[in-house]
Amino acid sequence: MAVMKFIPETLKNLFKAPVTTAYPFEPAEYPERSRGHISIEIDDCIGCGMCVRACPLGALKVDKNEGTWEINRFDCIVCGYCVEKCPKKCLSVQTGYQTPGGDKTSELFKKSEEALRAEAEKKAEAARKAAEAKAALEAKKKAEKTEA
Ligand code: SF4
Ligand code: SF4
Numbered sequence: 134m135a136v137m138k139f140i141p142e143t144l145k146n147l148f149k150a151p152v153t154t155a156y157p158f159e160p161a162e163y164p165e166r167s168r169g170h171i172s173i174e175i176d177d178c179i180g181c182g183m184c185v186r187a188c189p190l191g192a193l194k195v196d197k198n199e200g201t202w203e204i205n206r207f208d209c210i211v212c213g214y215c216v217e218k219c220p221k222k223c224l225s226v227q228t229g230y231q232t233p234g235g236d237k238t239s240e241l242f243k244k245s246e247e248a249l250r251a252e253a254e255k256k257a258e259a260a261r262k263a264a265e266a267k268a269a270l271e272a273k274k275k276a277e278k279t280e281a
Contacts (some may be wrong), residue, residue: 161230168211170231171204176248177223178202184215184224200244200252208236 154162164168180197192208193215195201216224244252 135182138199141146161229165228169227170206171209171213171215172225173202173204173242173278174223175200175202175242175244177219178244179252181220183218187214187218189214190206194239200249201241203239203241205237205239206274237256 152171163191178195180195180200180202182195182197184193184202185193188209189212190208192205194203196203211226213226216226
């Protein structure tokens with residue numbers, strides 16, 4: 134009988150470990166290269182907007198002055214273009230999926246106070262150096278004029 138052919142396979146499977154996982158009772162296991170979601174190391178972001186320009190879905194928003202980076206995960210298809218373009222390498226594709234939710238809201242990331250302070254200090258230092266260089270140049274020009 135044809136059904137007899139399945140008996141050895143059935144018996145073999147009885148003693149084999151399951152090929153599926155018991156999620157959600159056990160943590161989900163994702164293949165190494167699966168595209169789950171985009172993640173950001175926000176304190177390393179310089180607000181250049183390269184990711185925003187690279188995104189074909191318009192899923193990203195960046196506000197350099199506020200130090201924020203925003204992603205609409207309902208629009209994002211995890212293509213990874215933004216990750217490729219980021220000059221600071223602060224974006225990455227993570228394997229796990231986000232927790233499901235019913236609200237179509239964007240997820241907002243904001244730089245830490247410490248990072249914002251460090252950035253402001255850096256800007257102030259650059260402005261001070263530029264002002265000093267300008268003053269030195271003007272003094273030099275003035276001195277040259279007086280000599281002439
Ligand atoms: S992964 Fe693709 S769709 Fe998602 S934010 Fe980046 S560029 Fe946009
Ligand atoms: S490309 Fe990178 S550094 Fe530039 S705004 Fe996007 S996340 Fe920030």
